[in-house]
Amino acid sequence: MKENDYDKLLARKLSPLRYRHSRGVASYAAQLALKYNIEVNKARLAGLLHDYARDLPEGELLTLAEEAGLISCEVERKLPLLLHGPVGAYLVQKDLNVNDGEILQAISRHTVGAPDMTLLDKIIYLADALEPGRVYPGVDVLRRLAEEDLDKALLKALESSISYVLARGQLLHPATVEARNCLLMKRDNS
Numbered sequence: 001m002k003e004n005d006y007d008k009l010l011a012r013k014l015s016p017l018r019y020r021h022s023r024g025v026a027s028y029a030a031q032l033a034l035k036y037n038i039e040v041n042k043a044r045l046a047g048l049l050h051d052y053a054r055d056l057p058e059g060e061l062l063t064l065a066e067e068a069g070l071i072s073c074e075v076e077r078k079l080p081l082l083l084h085g086p087v088g089a090y091l092v093q094k095d096l097n098v099n100d101g102e103i104l105q106a107i108s109r110h111t112v113g114a115p116d117m118t119l120l121d122k123i124i125y126l127a128d129a130l131e132p133g134r135v136y137p138g139v140d141v142l143r144r145l146a147e148e149d150l151d152k153a154l155l156k157a158l159e160s161s162i163s164y165v166l167a168r169g170q171l172l173h174p175a176t177v178e179a180r181n182c183l184l185m186k187r188d189n190s
Helices: 003-013 016-035 040-049 060-068 072-079 081-098 101-109 119-130 139-148 151-169 173-189
Strands: none
Touching: 003 016, 003 040, 016 040, 016 119, 040 081, 040 101, 040 119, 072 081, 072 173, 081 101, 101 119, 119 139, 119 151, 139 151, 151 173
16 A cells, blocks of 8 residues: 555544644654654654554444453553554554554554654654644644754653643553653663
């Protein structure tokens, strides 16, 4: 399938708002990929497909995740929306025959992060958080940081996400905390 075919499919599958977001993520991911010297088409495709399962009902996300053995912790059972990344990667492979492990991993990790994220994982996580349609306090600072230092931008984005979740009294996904800690340990060891 060509990128244009994926684009047309997503225009039918996703809500108009989610579709615009996915196109924004694809564009910003391509921009970051060019800056950080990784394969632009791979980043663009991962960005375009990252929310493939985002509009599914929570019950369906949970059922699919259970069937595919994708649940990594109890937080995901309590907050099934967090499963849209792993379920999306699963469905992109199953429904669209995308078999590139790097793309699938980046889709899977884009919601909560992970320790030892690859460059593509980081780009998709940040493109999702920073694409031009995102408007929230501090987003412009994060965008500037992403142009200067991907790891610093990722650390600040993870911390922003953690603060947001804590301010609402919600459960933190352990992978988000592990991703932050991993970045801090790498920084301290360099």
